[in-house]
Amino acid sequence: MRVALDSANDRMVRRVVIIGGGTAGWMTAAALAHRLGPTGVTITLVESAEIGTVGVGEATLPQMRYFNSALGIDEAEMMRRTAATIKLGIEFRDWGSPGDRYIHPFGAHGERIGPADFHHYWVKQHKAGDAAAFGRYCYPIVAAWNDRFALPEDDPVSPLSAFSYAFQFDASLYGAFLADYAQKRGAERVEGKVVSVQSNGESGFIETVTLESDAEIAGDLFIDCSGFRGLLIEQELETGYKDWSAYLPCNRAYAVPCTTEDAVGPYTRATARSGGWQWRIPLQHRVGNGHVYCDRYISDQDAVDQLMTNLEGEPLADPKQLFFKTGKRRKLWNRNCIAIGLSGGFLEPLESTSIDLIQSGITNLLELWPQRDCAASDADEYNRLMDLEFTRIRDFLMLHYVATERDTPLWQDMREMEWPDSLAHKIEAFRLRGIVPEYESGLFQPPSWLSVFIGQNIIPEHCDPRVERLDDGARAAALGRIEADIAAHVDRTTGHLDFIASYGAAYGGAQTGGS
Ligand SMILES: Cc1cc2nc3c(=O)[nH]c(=O)nc-3n(C[C@H](O)[C@H](O)[C@H](O)COP(=O)(O)OP(=O)(O)OC[C@H]3O[C@@H](n4cnc5c(N)ncnc54)[C@H](O)[C@@H]3O)c2cc1C
CATH class of the missing domain: 3.50.50.60 (FAD/NAD(P)-binding domain)
Known part of the structure; x- marks a missing residue:
């Protein structure tokens, strides 16, 4: 790996700062701690309990097993800890x-x-x-x-x-599981809200983020896992968004857990509805449900009514509404910032691809691990690979x-x-x-x-x-x-x-x- 080869000079990335402690943030922190911890690179993850996480994302793809196994995670233990x-x-x-x-x-x-x-x-x-x-x-x-x-x-x-x-698991429990894993391997968690970002006037590289407490965190490489808001990649770097809502028009969802009444089948279900579709994801202790729809074709009220009428058991919470625009950032790697997770894009949850895209983002980053100056060729290759991945999934x-x-x-x-x-x-x-x-x-x-x-x-x-x-x-x-x-x-x-x-x-x- 290039990090080891460069350890004699000061061009290597020594401080990685991850903004966000959702599934994307903790998957990234866990993988980097596993691969880079022993090289002396510091990994700091900032998350804000007040802002919270998106709180959905329960169905995964088999590729996730390779992620877990590369990190040496015991599958049965992961299933126990996440009610999978x-x-x-x-x-x-x-x-x-x-x-x-x-x-x-x-x-x-x-x-x-x-x-x-x-x-x-x-x-x-x-x-x-x-x-x-x-x-x-x-x-x-x-x-x-x-x-x-x-x-x-x-x-x-x-x-x-x-x-x-x-x-099929509880994604918030998976995040907590990986948070334990990453912190045991040296990643540092900082609680607080990022209120401003400071970039270099010439290069445009991000240098520090400032928290509400006035604490400043400096880094060489910043990973934006801040969710849909894209705190660094968009709000600071104004990277731009490829809007694919003409191709994938669904733009809202209601999500609600309910009690399990039917068989806990080993599969996710997606049922087409008039203005979208409804998911059913059975976990060990409850069923996750959601209605993904486009507001041009069905009202919010009708969407939530359809969802609640079609639950198999008793709701365990009030339905939560989510808003999104399908598409991706024009570049997922811009200067010294890489967007992983919802900050990089979202293609709706029909084929459970988001956690897999997080995994691809992490794998490609580790393959192309940069020096501190983040060569344009590394970023270009990363962006090419991720663009290909997003476009194929879109189709x-x-x-x-x-x-x-x-x-x-x-x-x-x-x-x-x-x-x-x-x-x-x-x-x-x-x-x-x-x-x-x-x-x-x-x-x-x-x-x-x-x-x-x-x-x-x-x-x-x-x-x-x-x-x-x-x-x-x-x-x-x-x-x-x-x-x-x-x-x-x-x-x-x-x-x-x-x-x-x-x-x-x-x-x-x-x-x-x-x-
Ligand atoms: C309706 C819906 C259904 C989905 N279903 C699936 C599915 O079945 N399978 C799947 O693979 N994916 C699914 N996804 C996607 C999945 O939820 C996400 O990919 C995954 O949860 C990762 O989210 P994230 O970590 O990028 O963002 P988030 O969970 O939003 O986390 C963002 C983090 O950034 C932090 N943060 C934000 N701003 C600041 C700030 N200023 N200062 C400090 N911290 C900050 C927050 O506190 C939080 O910790 C679904 C998404 C939606 C919308």
């Missing part, structure tokens, strides 16, 4: 058209049964009117619908080796809104609008030939796109011609075998709650909090 449940994917209800139901899983459908990709064989069988639902050929989906879970296996021929999992989120036959104005407008070329190309390639253009890296690889395409009723006009190499009988037999094999494996796993009881049940009993 397992997440095998997201169930989408009523998205393609009312009555539809599919899961976007953390795993692929089917297996290789010939030279073409599995979905081509399924499409051929589906068009012959003889295929089971696409989800029945995917282990994590069948496990999710049966409320079952077992840890993945190493044996590559087992369906249990071809999936991953994530968590994937849009797919859910545009591949629909729903008929209320939000959905009609999304279907009829001019889509970004990058998305239009992907949809056309699939609609015509069943091709899913692949990204070299990053989130949402072909299995994810496939599950939403087919889940929302985009069926390719033509299959890969190589499917013809398998005759009708052999194809039907192969599909039948895969379906039966998955069902048999699911039968042998334990119930989701039994798994949690033996692995990561929360101690201290039920805890309630914001959703």
